[in-house]
Amino acid sequence: MCRLSAITSSDYISPMENILALETMKEGHDGSGLGLMLKDLGGPFKDMKKYPILSAICSNRGLETLDEFMKSQGFREKMTWAPSIKQIAGIERREHYIAKVYDYPESYKDADMRVKEDLLMNTRLAIRKIGEPDESIFCFSFYPDVLTLKEVGDPLAVGEFFGLDNSDVKAKIVLAQGRQNTNYAIYLYACHPFFIQGYGTMTNGENTAFVPIREFLMGRGNPGYMGYNSDSEVFTHILHYSNRQLGYPLHYYKDVITPLKDNELAKRSDGAAMKLLKKSLRPLCIDGPNCVIGFTPDGSVFMVQDAKKLRPGVVGGTAGKKFGLMSEVCGLDSAVPDRDKSTDIFPMKYDMVIIAPQAREVKVWNQLHV
Amino acid sequence: MESAARLDQNHQLTLKEFPYIVRWREDRCTRCGRCTAVCPVKAIEPAVRSQRIVSSEGSSPEPQVTRRLTHVVQQSTDIDRYCIGCTTCSLVCPTDAIFPEYNFQHKFNHYKNKGGIPYMRGGRRNDPSVSTLDKLKFTRISMLTDPALDAGRHEFRIRTILGRNLSPDQLPIKVAGDKLELDPKVFVPPTREIYPIRIGSMSIGALSPHMWEGLAMGITYLNEVEGLPVVMCSGEGGMPPSILKSRYIKYFILQIASGYFGWDEIIRSLPDMTEDPCAIEIKYGQGAKPGDGGLLQAYKVLGLISKIRGVPEFVDLASPPTHQTKYSIEEAVAKMITSMSMAWGFRVPVYPKISGTKTARAVLNNLARNPYAAALCIDGEDGGTGAAYNVSMDKMGHPIASNIRDCYLDLVKQGKQNELPLIAAGGVGKAGNLAANAAALIMLGASAVDIGKYIMQTAAGCFGDEYNRCNVCNLGKCPRGITTQDPKLYRRLDPDKIAERVVEVFKAADVELKKIFAPLGRSTELPIGMSDALGVGEKDIADRLSISYVC
Ligand code: SF4
Ligand code: SF4
Numbered sequence: 010m011c012r013l014s015a016i017t018s019s020d021y022i023s024p025m026e027n028i029l030a031l032e033t034m035k036e037g038h039d040g041s042g043l044g045l046m047l048k049d050l051g052g053p054f055k056d057m058k059k060y061p062i063l064s065a066i067c068s069n070r071g072l073e074t075l076d077e078f079m080k081s082q083g084f085r086e087k088m089t090w091a092p093s094i095k096q097i098a099g100i101e102r103r104e105h106y107i108a109k110v111y112d113y114p115e116s117y118k119d120a121d122m123r124v125k126e127d128l129l130m131n132t133r134l135a136i137r138k139i140g141e142p143d144e145s146i147f148c149f150s151f152y153p154d155v156l157t158l159k160e161v162g163d164p165l166a167v168g169e170f171f172g173l174d175n176s177d178v179k180a181k182i183v184l185a186q187g188r189q190n191t192n193y194a195i196y197l198y199a200c201h202p203f204f205i206q207g208y209g210t211m212t213n214g215e216n217t218a219f220v221p222i223r224e225f226l227m228g229r230g231n232p233g234y235m236g237y238n239s240d241s242e243v244f245t246h247i248l249h250y251s252n253r254q255l256g257y258p259l260h261y262y263k264d265v266i267t268p269l270k271d272n273e274l275a276k277r278s279d280g281a282a283m284k285l286l287k288k289s290l291r292p293l294c295i296d297g298p299n300c301v302i303g304f305t306p307d308g309s310v311f312m313v314q315d316a317k318k319l320r321p322g323v324v325g326g327t328a329g330k331k332f333g334l335m336s337e338v339c340g341l342d343s344a345v346p347d348r349d350k351s352t353d354i355f356p357m358k359y360d361m362v363i364i365a366p367q368a369r370e371v372k373v374w375n376q377l378h379v
Numbered sequence: 380m381e382s383a384a385r386l387d388q389n390h391q392l393t394l395k396e397f398p399y400i401v402r403w404r405e406d407r408c409t410r411c412g413r414c415t416a417v418c419p420v421k422a423i424e425p426a427v428r429s430q431r432i433v434s435s436e437g438s439s440p441e442p443q444v445t446r447r448l449t450h451v452v453q454q455s456t457d458i459d460r461y462c463i464g465c466t467t468c469s470l471v472c473p474t475d476a477i478f479p480e481y482n483f484q485h486k487f488n489h490y491k492n493k494g495g496i497p498y499m500r501g502g503r504r505n506d507p508s509v510s511t512l513d514k515l516k517f518t519r520i521s522m523l524t525d526p527a528l529d530a531g532r533h534e535f536r537i538r539t540i541l542g543r544n545l546s547p548d549q550l551p552i553k554v555a556g557d558k559l560e561l562d563p564k565v566f567v568p569p570t571r572e573i574y575p576i577r578i579g580s581m582s583i584g585a586l587s588p589h590m591w592e593g594l595a596m597g598i599t600y601l602n603e604v605e606g607l608p609v610v611m612c613s614g615e616g617g618m619p620p621s622i623l624k625s626r627y628i629k630y631f632i633l634q635i636a637s638g639y640f641g642w643d644e645i646i647r648s649l650p651d652m653t654e655d656p657c658a659i660e661i662k663y664g665q666g667a668k669p670g671d672g673g674l675l676q677a678y679k680v681l682g683l684i685s686k687i688r689g690v691p692e693f694v695d696l697a698s699p700p701t702h703q704t705k706y707s708i709e710e711a712v713a714k715m716i717t718s719m720s721m722a723w724g725f726r727v728p729v730y731p732k733i734s735g736t737k738t739a740r741a742v743l744n745n746l747a748r749n750p751y752a753a754a755l756c757i758d759g760e761d762g763g764t765g766a767a768y769n770v771s772m773d774k775m776g777h778p779i780a781s782n783i784r785d786c787y788l789d790l791v792k793q794g795k796q797n798e799l800p801l802i803a804a805g806g807v808g809k810a811g812n813l814a815a816n817a818a819a820l821i822m823l824g825a826s827a828v829d830i831g832k833y834i835m836q837t838a839a840g841c842f843g844d845e846y847n848r849c850n851v852c853n854l855g856k857c858p859r860g861i862t863t864q865d866p867k868l869y870r871r872l873d874p875d876k877i878a879e880r881v882v883e884v885f886k887a888a889d890v891e892l893k894k895i896f897a898p899l900g901r902s903t904e905l906p907i908g909m910s911d912a913l914g915v916g917e918k919d920i921a922d923r924l925s926i927s928y929v930c
Contacts, residue, residue, distance in 0.1 A: 217900035282560055283559070294903055
C-alpha cells in the first residue's frame with residue numbers, strides 16, 4: 010500500500026517535512042518511488058506566481074526538442090530551475106530534471122484564465138506525445154505556481170538525490186507519495202501525484218472500477234483525460250470534471266465517487282438534484298479501497314475515502330497555521346508534532362475533509378448532512 | 380425383374396431415422412396404458428403381437444414352442460407422430476418400464492417436411508455446444524493488494540437503471556451557494572430502478588394461464604416481500620384488464636408488437652389505470668426467429684386469449700414481420716417511441732427490442748440520438764420462441780455476446796454508455812448458469828439481461844433442450860402445461876409452485892451475483908462494462924470481445 014503525506018501551511022515549508030513523514034510510515038511503501046507536487050511556491054519561484062512552470066524530466070535530446078517546441082509555440086522562457094543532484098547509490102540519474110518558467114505567447118497575454126489553462130494543458134499533452142515514444146521527455150505538469158518532481162527509489166534517498174535537504178525550494182502545499190509498487194515495471198507516468206489544470210491528487214489503494222471509469226472519462230471529449238498508466242489517475246480527472254467542468258462545489262466530489270443510497274439522498278436538502286446527478290455520473294462511482302488527497306486551483310486541500318473505508322487516513326493541525334493529511338498517525342506526528350491531538354480527524358465513510366487555502370480552517374463535510 | 384422378397388415397406392421410415400427411440404421393457408410393463416394415454420403426440424400406442432414362447436416342463440429338457448397373443452407398447456414410425464423425447468411416459472409409468480433414448484444418428488430433418496410444409500416447432504436453437512457466455516470466466520479476483528468485499532457482510536446493491544440517463548452536462552442542475560439545485564421545469568426522461576435480470580417477453584397466449592399467473596405471482600412476491608424489483612414483460616397480446624388497472628402493473632413491461640394484439644384492451648383501460656407500467660417494449664424482432672413476426676397457432680387461441688386479444692377463437696394469429704405502417708427507422712422507431720411515450724404522458728420509459736443482427740449498431744446509433752429512446756434490447760440467436768420455422772431458429776440470428784459488446788463499445792466511443800442502457804437476451808442461463816451468464820453480459824456492457832426459456836425450465840420443469848427434446852410448444856400440447864391453452868393440460872401446473880420457484884430462482888441468482896461481484900470488489904454499482912474482470916480460454920473470442928485471453 011502506498012503512503013501519502015500532504016501538508017498545507019500558511020508559511021512556506023520544505024518538502025523534506027513530507028519526506029520525513031513518509032519515512033516514519035516506511036513499512037507501508039517499498040521505496041519504489043517518490044512523487045512530489047508543490048503548490049503555492051516560495052524560494053526561487055516566489056515572484057513568478059503568474060507564470061506557468063513546466064516540470065519535466067528530459068534526455069539531452071529531449072531537452073533540445075522541448076526548447077525548440079516551446080519556442081515554436083511562442084512561449085518565452087523566463088527562468089529554468091533544476092534541483093542540485095547528489096549521486097545516491099541505487100538511484101539511476103537521468104539527464105535533466107527541470108522546472109522551466111515561461112511567459113505566455115503574445116496572443117494569450119490577455120486571455121481569460123480558462124483559455125490559458127486549455128493552452129497549457131494542450132501544450133503539456135503535445136510535449137508528452139513528442140517525448141513518450143522514445144522516453145526522451147516526461148512532462149508532469151505545466152501550470153502557474155505548481156512544481157512536480159518524481160523519481161524511482163526510496164523516498165528519503167530520492168529527497169537527498171534532489172538535494173531537497175539543502176534546497177531553498179519551498180511551498181505552502183506539498184503532496185508527497187511513497188510508492189508501493191504493484192505494477193512491477195516502474196513507469197514515471199504511473200507515479201502519483203497526478204495533475205490536470207490546477208488540480209493535483211494522489212491516492213493509495215487499488216481502483217477496482219478503473220475500466221468503466223476510464224471509459225466514461227475518455228468519452229467526455231476532453232483531450233486531457235488520457236494517460237491512465239495508473240488506475241489512480243482517474244481520481245484527478247474526476248475531480249477536475251466535477252469541480253471545473255461541471256462547476257460543482259468541491260464537496261460534491263465525495264458524492265460523485267461514493268454516492269449515497271436513494272433513501273439517504275431523500276433526506277438531503279439537495280436530494281432531488283443529487284438523485285439525477287447520481288444516475289448521470291454512475292460510472293464514476295468507486296468501490297475502493299482508496300484514500301484520495303489532493304488540492305484544487307484555489308489552494309484548498311482535501312482528503313476523502315471510499316464508502317467502505319478500507320483505506321485509513323488522518324488529518325490534524327492548527328487552523329491558520331498548518332495541517333497534515335497523512336495515511337498514518339505516525340506521519341502526522343512527524344509533520345505536525347505540536348498540534349492538539351484531540352482534534353485529529355479520522356474521516357469516516359461519509360466524510361470529506363476540506364482545508365481552506367492558507368490552512369485557514371478545516372471543515373468536515375458529512376454527506377448525510379448537506 | 381422383381382427382387383426375391385418384395386420390400387413392401389420400402390418407403391417407410393425405420394426407427395433409426397427418429398430422434399428419440401422409445402425403450403420399452405416388456406418384463407416390467409404392467410400394461411396399465413398410462414404412457415400411451417399421456418403421450419402428447421401419440422408416438423406410442425398399444426399393439427397386439429403374436430409371441431413365440433419356448434418352454435420345457437419335465438425333468439429333462441423337452442422344449443416346446445407355443446404362440447400367444449400379447450399386448451405391447453409400440454413406437455410409431457409415422458413422421459407426424461415422432462417421439463419428441465419428452466419423457467412424460469416415463470413420468471407416469473409406475474414400473475419404470477419406458478424411457479425415450481436420444482438417437483445421435485437420426486435423420487429427422489431430412490423427413491420432417493411432409494406435404495411441403497417445413498418443420499415448425501417451439502423452443503430454441505438446437506445447438507448443444509457450450510455457448511460463448513458459458514466460456515467466459517471471471518479472472519480478476521481482488522487479492523491482498525485490494526481487499527475483496529464480503530458477499531455476506533458488505534452491503535450490495537444489485538440494481539440497474541431502465542430508461543434514459545441524461546449526460547452530466549445536460550442535467551438541469553445549477554449551483555446555488557455551495558449547494559446544487561434542480562430546475563424542476565426541465566423535462567427529465569423517466570427511469571426505473573429494477574433488478575438486472577428480467578423475465579423477458581412471453582405472452583399470455585403463448586403461456587398457459589397457470590404458467591403466466593405463477594410468474595406474475597412470483598415477481599409480485601419478489602417485489603413486495605423480498606424487496607427485489609424483478610420485472611416481467613407481457614409479450615405481444617396484452618394483459619387482463621384486471622391487472623392493467625391494478626397497482627401491480629408497475630411490475631410489468633407492456634409489449635407492443637407488429638400485430639398490435641391486445642392493445643385495444645390496453646387503450647380502453649388507460650383511463651382507469653391507477654399506476655404506470657414499468658416500461659413499454661416495442662418489439663421489432665425476436666432473436667429466435669429474426670425476420671419473422673409473432674405467431675400464435677390456432678390451437679392456442681381459446682377463451683380468455685381471444686378475449687384479451689380481441690379476436691375470434693381458433694384462428695392463427697400471425698403478426699407481420701415488420702410494423703406495417705412504418706417504412707424507415709425514423710418512422711419505425713422515432714414515431715412509435717414518441718407516440719407510446721405520449722400515451723403515458725412521458726412518464727414511462729419506451730424502448731425497442733430487436734433481434735441480434737449485424738446491423739444492431741446502426742439501430743443503436745439512431746437511438747442514441749433520440750432523446751426519448753429509453754434503452755435498446757437485443758435478443759440473440761439463442762433466444763426461445765413459442766412457434767417458428769426450424770430453419771429460422773437453427774440458422775438465423777446473431778450471438779448475443781459480440782453483438783452486445785460491439786454496441787457497448789460504440790456507445791463508449793460516443794461517451795453515451797451511461798445514457799442508453801443495453802439489455803441483452805437470448806441464451807442467458809442456457810446451461811443453467813444464470814448468474815454467471817448475466818454477470819458476463821453485464822461486464823461486456825449490458826445493463827440488464829432477459830430470461831425466458833430458463834425460467835420455464837427452472838420454475839415449471841419445461842422439458843425442452845438443445846437436442847430438440849419436446850419443443851412442441853407451438854402445438855398447444857405442452858405436456859407440462861406451460862405453453863398450452865388446454866385446461867386438461869395446464870391444470871397439471873400449480874401456479875403457487877411456479878411462483879415459489881420463481882422466488883427461489885431469483886433469490887439464488889442474487890446470492891450468486893454477489894459471489895461473483897464481491898471478489899471483484901464491486902458492490903455499489905453494477906460492473907457494467909468492467910471487461911477487465913473477464914477472461915476466456917479461446918484467443919479468437921478474447922480478441923473479438925476485447926477481453927483477456929487466459930490459459
Ligand atoms: S417420450 Fe414423450 S413423445 Fe416419446 S413416447 Fe414418451 S410421452 Fe410420447
Ligand atoms: S415442456 Fe412445454 S414448453 Fe417445454 S418444450 Fe415441451 S411443449 Fe415446450
